[in-house]
Amino acid sequence: MNQIEMNFSAPSTPEQKRDGSRGTDVSGKTVGLFVTCLVDLFRPTVGFAAVKLLEDAGFTLEVPKDQTCCGQPAYNSGDKDDARALAKQVIQAFEGYDYVVAPSGSCAGMIRKHYPSLLADEPQWADRAASVAGKTYELVSFLVDVAGIEGVSSHFTGSVTYHDSCSGLRELGIKDQPRKLLASVPGVDLKEMVDNDVCCGFGGTFSVKYPDISNAIVGKKTDNITKAGAGTLLAGDMGCLMNMAGKLKRDGSAIQVRHIAEVLADMADGPAIGEKSGR
Numbered sequence: 506m507n508q509i510e511m512n513f514s515a516p517s518t519p520e521q522k523r524d525g526s527r528g529t530d531v532s533g534k535t536v537g538l539f540v541t542c543l544v545d546l547f548r549p550t551v552g553f554a555a556v557k558l559l560e561d562a563g564f565t566l567e568v569p570k571d572q573t574c575c576g577q578p579a580y581n582s583g584d585k586d587d588a589r590a591l592a593k594q595v596i597q598a599f600e601g602y603d604y605v606v607a608p609s610g611s612c613a614g615m616i617r618k619h620y621p622s623l624l625a626d627e628p629q630w631a632d633r634a635a636s637v638a639g640k641t642y643e644l645v646s647f648l649v650d651v652a653g654i655e656g657v658s659s660h661f662t663g664s665v666t667y668h669d670s671c672s673g674l675r676e677l678g679i680k681d682q683p684r685k686l687l688a689s690v691p692g693v694d695l696k697e698m699v700d701n702d703v704c705c706g707f708g709g710t711f712s713v714k715y716p717d718i719s720n721a722i723v724g725k726k727t728d729n730i731t732k733a734g735a736g737t738l739l740a741g742d743m744g745c746l747m748n749m750a751g752k753l754k755r756d757g758s759a760i761q762v763r764h765i766a767e768v769l770a771d772m773a774d775g776p777a778i779g780e781k782s783g784r
Contacts, residue, residue: 536603539616540555564604571598574600575616577619593630605637606642607644607766608766609744618676644741657769658771661692665735666737667698670738691770696733707747738750741765763778
């Protein structure tokens with residue numbers, strides 16, 4: 506990782522929630538932040554937003570410098586040997602933490618759902634893979650389901666619509682969690698799009714192998730986004746966000762595209778995805 510290479514520490518007690526209650530006692534619990542390739546290379550602000558949210562929740566946070574790709578592109582392309590090598594690198598980097606958290610349902614799903622089967626035939630790695638998989642979570646679901654966070658200290662003025670990414674929804678069961686936290690942000694007006702849980706057409710290497718099909722799928726998605734009437738599109742996976750932002754931009758749309766972590770962390774004042782600085 507070349508953008509976010511630092512260690513972070515957090516208070517030992519969780520931040521007070523809007524209703525006056527507190528989340529799960531996380532004193533002494535450590536989180537290893539899996540930054541993801543796309544966040545690192547294209548949208549590091551998402552990484553810093555994740556840091557803020559996890560620190561505010563009371564966790565001691567570190568960003569291991571020797572982390573690398575989760576191996577999903579190789580795995581999905583049938584290159585199991587490279588996928589295993591990358592999985593072992595990730596396991597070594599993160600197995601010392603209480604939790605592993607990624608601002609991506611896709612990467613978290615790869616670690617949580619596919620590492621155990623990928624390394625099942627290697628006795629020296631199988632248990633380690635299962636251990637890391639069992640403590641790996643997508644960011645928003647971790648905040649709600651593990652940390653017990655019911656609200657965040659953020660403000661955002663405007664209407665938003667939310668896309669449920671395939672991996673987060675189908676592999677990790679992420680649906681209500683982002684909507685729960687968005688409901689706690691003053692000024693957010695959620696306008697649900699039609700087929701919010703239908704694929705955007707990215708699919709990692711799918712969009713490269715089958716560009717015409719991918720473009721047709723994302724075209725239907727951006728039509729639904731536009732019809733929702735929201736000024737901002739949110740999601741929890743950078744691959745989906747970049748794909749949809751690219752299509753909206755090619756079509757001349759003024760809809761802004763952001764990762765949900767940026768809104769929840771009150772860090773949505775910079776350029777949206779696909780925009781130049783200074784807009």
